[in-house]
Amino acid sequence: MRDLRLKDVSFSYPGGFLAVDHINMEIKAGDNVAIVGQNGAGKTTTVKMMNGLLRPTGGDVLIGDKNTKDYTTAQISRIVGYVFQNPDDQIFHATVESEVRFGPKTLKLSKEEEDKRVEEALALTGMDKFKDENPLNLPLSTRKFVTIAAVVAMGTEILIFDEPTAGQDMAGNKRLSEILKLLHAQGKTVITISHDMEFVAANFEKVIVMAKKKIVRTGTPREIFWDLETLEKAMLKQPYVSRVLGALHIDGDIISIEDAVEGILNR
């Protein structure tokens, strides 16, 4: 298991648009982190550099002591899995099962191991019940789980989820939270981009905040969600319960409903 480090990384899209501007980031093996920040801040661009889909135009992306510059995207993708923001950028097969099997197949595993990976990934994401369906006939929020299954089945040590909470209902968010917990328990490094503040407050140990092509702060959810200045800079909001407690002048940097109940009753 290896740490992931971005050293003075920048990225300009062809045509010259600078999307990421000299950022540094260190994610430890086994960390469960969220990246948050305004639209267009450079979150997707940043994580695409972690798995080699985009190559930094400045600086280095390191996995352990290896510089990703020396490896092909195919090689990196066996260490770092990426679930696209738009599932349709990633879906090419006629059934859910063949979609999920495609990746593991390229790993030349034993048939048993391949089957096991596919079955486990389908079960974990709840996609087993759709395994014979065409992914394109499933709603967007469900297609997202198909792409998550496909990446989980690869068994990479680092996984990146780009906005998995977008368009999910309560059950979908709950399932996501279970998937994150399980991967974390398996010792995986998981990096999740999300705009859902309640979800971020409840599911991560560490939060990285991006605004305008840069990282503006890294901290625990409590630290971040009570740093109003940073939130404003990054177009973020406090979770609803925190906003209510702030107005009632109840302190304790509370970010969950359970703590809010105690905080209010003990006032």
Place this chain on the structure above:
Amino acid sequence: MGAVIECKNVTYSYPLAKEPAIKDLSLEIERGKFYGVVGENGSGKTTFCALLRGFAPSFYKGELKGEVLVEGKKTTDYGGELSAKIGYVFQNPFTQISGVKDTVFEEVAYGLENFGIPAEEIERRVVEVMQMTDIEALAMKSPFDLSGGQMQRVALASVIVLEPDILIIDEPTSQLDPEGTESVFAIIKTLKEKQKTIILVEHKIDLIAEYADEVLVFKDGQVIAAGDKRKILSDMSLLEKGASLPQVAVLGSMLKERGLPLSEIPVTEKQAIEVIARALEERKKQ
């Protein structure tokens, strides 16, 4: 006033589907009101939207029983005129982009050009809407070179620029940052003030609580609760039916259970602050 859209015993099945996606639905949509459509994924919200706009059955085919009336006329009796009356923002912003325009500005102007509106007016309206949706800085970019949230803003802008009387908007904020999400709701509020009728599918229930007038809760192809948002969104029993409720409503009900004398279950942030502050005062006096 009165009903601008009416569903009468509507049952609709997609081709080849085993079960109808909408089952015996009857309801009225009143002019000038803002309806929040909520409920778990797969419960029929998008199909409901497609029915109101006539895409079901005209485009998706399938079988429609009952009637959907827009201003008293069946959707199946309309030709192209429905597209001028009802603006429709699709759920997936990545598919709304026309693919035929080179810049974001032209993309937003595209629909107006099709309506044969004079160039100066197009320019004025496009600029105004791009300001509203905070995409002016992207005007000269290719619609394909955008972040997810930027694309979603462009999709919304390209529909509100048409100023239709009725707007059906399917999850317009799924890719947006919290600030952008609030501003979309603020835009919808100004549209409502212009007497537009709004039907909005949204999972962000806290914002529905803040801005909508009425809420329709879908489950398994049926509306299981409908009415004034304060009444619907403070009903804790809906949680067991897969619907989500505002954070502050959940907080309020937990406080009440623990004995804090709340006068009501709040659904908005402001209401929560007032109701809890009052209850704490109350408790101090006792």
